[in-house]
Amino acid sequence: MRIGVVSDTHGHVPFTLAAIERLRCEQVACVLHCGDIGTPAIVPLFEPWPTYFVLGNVDAPFELSRAILDAGQRYHGRFGELEFLGVKIALLHGDDGELLRNTIDSRAWNVVCHGHTHVARRDQVGPTLVLNPGAVYRASPRSLATLDLETLAVVHHPLE
Numbered sequence: 280m281r282i283g284v285v286s287d288t289h290g291h292v293p294f295t296l297a298a299i300e301r302l303r304c305e306q307v308a309c310v311l312h313c314g315d316i317g318t319p320a321i322v323p324l325f326e327p328w329p330t331y332f333v334l335g336n337v338d339a340p341f342e343l344s345r346a347i348l349d350a351g352q353r354y355h356g357r358f359g360e361l362e363f364l365g366v367k368i369a370l371l372h373g374d375d376g377e378l379l380r381n382t383i384d385s386r387a388w389n390v391v392c393h394g395h396t397h398v399a400r401r402d403q404v405g406p407t408l409v410l411n412p413g414a415v416y417r418a419s420p421r422s423l424a425t426l427d428l429e430t431l432a433v434v435h436h437p438l439e
Contacts, residue, residue, distance in 0.1 A: 280364055283307035284424040286394025287414035289337065290317025295324050297438050298415045298423050303327065305425050305436070313394035313412065314338060314372030319346035326350065333359050335372035335395065364428045368392060373411070383407055390426065399424070399435045408433070
């Protein structure tokens with residue numbers, strides 16, 4: 280099972296549509312959005328997949344939670360706890376540095392997915408894979424990531 284991981288769309292519909300097209304090409308089963316969604320207009324673009332959203336530091340909780348739930352998607356507030364095929368995933372934005380460090384250092388997760396920095400990252404910290412997909416907007420290069428849940432292989436995909 281391969282999942283898509285995106286972050287920092289910041290309400291930019293055209294760049295998010297490019298990310299959606301890339302996710303279609305990669306044939307992902309679901310998508311994790313690591314926050315800084317930006318506007319409710321972004322949420323329905325992820326309609327092709329079950330999508331798990333957390334909020335970032337620029338996100339308005341009331342309007343985005345409503346848009347996510349109205350779209351039939353999964354809303355996790357500021358921190359998501361997910362499990363697929365026995366792989367435990369923490370999903371957060373990463374703007375709270377202490378929370379991010381504590382989550383990584385806890386060793387409670389196989390994978391910690393975060394955004395915020397707009398820089399792609401794939402690090403192994405003890406038993407924990409730390410994954411930042413980069414950013415869909417306000418990054419150079421813009422990128423997203425795919426994660427193979429069977430092998431924990433990560434591929435960062437540049438967006439044009």
